[in-house]
Amino acid sequence: MTAPGGSGTLAEEDSQTPLVTHSVLPSLSRRSFLGRLLPALGALLGLGLLARSPGVFAAPARNEPSRRPGRTDDDEPSEAVKEVLRGLFGDRPIRTGHVQLDMPESPPDGRLVPVFIESDLPMKPGNHVKAIHLLVDKNPDIHVAAFEITPAIGLASIDTRIKMRATSHVRAIVETSRGEVWWATKKVFPATNGCG
Amino acid sequence: MSARLEARPEIGDGRILLPDSIERGSLVHVRTLVSHPMHTGLFNTPEGEPIAAHFVDEVVIRYGEETIARFRWTSGISRDPFVTFPIRADREAPLHITWKDNLGGVFEASAEVRFS
Numbered sequence: 001m002t003a004p005g006g007s008g009t010l011a012e013e014d015s016q017t018p019l020v021t022h023s024v025l026p027s028l029s030r031r032s033f034l035g036r037l038l039p040a041l042g043a044l045l046g047l048g049l050l051a052r053s054p055g056v057f058a059a060p061a062r063n064e065p066s067r068r069p070g071r072t073d074d075d076e077p078s079e080a081v082k083e084v085l086r087g088l089f090g091d092r093p094i095r096t097g098h099v100q101l102d103m104p105e106s107p108p109d110g111r112l113v114p115v116f117i118e119s120d121l122p123m124k125p126g127n128h129v130k131a132i133h134l135l136v137d138k139n140p141d142i143h144v145a146a147f148e149i150t151p152a153i154g155l156a157s158i159d160t161r162i163k164m165r166a167t168s169h170v171r172a173i174v175e176t177s178r179g180e181v182w183w184a185t186k187k188v189f190p191a192t193n194g195c196g
Numbered sequence: 197m198s199a200r201l202e203a204r205p206e207i208g209d210g211r212i213l214l215p216d217s218i219e220r221g222s223l224v225h226v227r228t229l230v231s232h233p234m235h236t237g238l239f240n241t242p243e244g245e246p247i248a249a250h251f252v253d254e255v256v257i258r259y260g261e262e263t264i265a266r267f268r269w270t271s272g273i274s275r276d277p278f279v280t281f282p283i284r285a286d287r288e289a290p291l292h293i294t295w296k297d298n299l300g301g302v303f304e305a306s307a308e309v310r311f312s
Contacts, residue, residue, distance in 0.1 A: 112274050136272065140238060144272035147281070152264035154223045154284035161274035163236070195272070196238030 077137065077169070084135060084142045085173075094173065094181045101172040101184040110164045110194030117172040119156040121182070123149075129156035131175045138168035140195055163194035207232055208303030210295060217312035224285045229278050230295045230303055236271040252277060254296045259309070260289030285309050 077085065085094065102116040121129050132147040147158050156174060164170075167190065173183040213227040230252065237249025251271035257264055264283065283291065288310050295303040 139272050140236065141270040141272050144270055146268045148266045148268070149281075150262075150264050152259055152262060152284055152286075153282060155282045157280075157282055159280040161278055163234075163272050163274055194274075196236050 081137050081142055089181050092181050094183050098182040099172050099174050099184040101186050103186055103188050106189045108191045110190035110192040112161050113164050114161050117158045119174045123151045123154055125151050128177050129174050130177045132158055133173040135171040136168050138166045164190040165193050165195040210303050210305035212305050212307040214307050218285050220311045221286055223282045225280055225282050227280045231276050234271055234273055234275045250299055252295045252297045256294045258292040
């Protein structure tokens with residue numbers, strides 16, 4: 001599994017909160033240092049500041065939002081993904097909702113990752129889902145598939161299996177005949193590289 | 197359901213699975229499968245030779261005379277692509293699927309939608 005990539009910054013930061021750095025804690029003999037350090041740590045933990053201090057704990061903890069399967073706190077798409085989205089939808093807004101994307105969070109085999117997509121948007125002539133797009137941010141081909149459908153399909157629902165190269169966001173994007181674009185995103189942690 | 201007898205029968209054996217009894221007007225889930233390596237072109241053989249990209253890139257689904265869906269794929273779809281989707285079974289007609297791959301292969305399968 002790959003380590004969380006990118007900036008390493010934490011989401012939803014309160015920029016007014018001062019960060020704790022080493023310089024705040026005076027250098028003393030070990031006993032008195034611990035005597036001061038532990039209550040200080042306790043106070044800081046209580047305030048929630050210590051957990052947000054990259055200077056003291058540099059490596060992301062295992063429980064950090066970006067590493068928990070299924071969480072999408074760092075789901076700001078990369079430039080490459082944004083370019084694919086621009087090519088598909090121009091500058092139309094992509095809204096969250098109306099799309100259900102179900103996948104195992106930790107598939108053991110990156111060559112065979114199940115995907116279940118369903119949308120409750122109507123399938124009437126004149127107002128229907130016209131395409132379901134599947135994007136995998138870290139795959140060699142980001143735009144893995146496009147399923148173009150008509151009202152005869154009855155319900156915008158696709159189940160299939162895909163390959164994944166690495167831990168990545170997977171995005172199911174539904175486009176309607178009226179030009180609306182809705183999506184759902186899930187972060188998936190495949191155990192192996194299925195793409196080569 | 198039919199399998200074209202090609203020189204390489206292990207590629208392109210397409211299947212369509214429909215429920216045994218279908219009610220007129222109901223939503224029917226169709227399961228489809230085609231045997232295909234879906235090579236990405238990014239792997240090598242154990243001897244180090246590149247394996248060329250070979251994958252289904254277009255699927256056309258027809259219900260009677262009407263084309264009801266068209267899928268465009270990359271090699272990111274898994275080997276032996278298995279896809280399930282619904283249809284509104286409003287008439288008795290053949291459901292026909294054509295899988296085309298990037299090297300010119302064309303594979304087909306049909307199943308009859310019949311009401312019970």
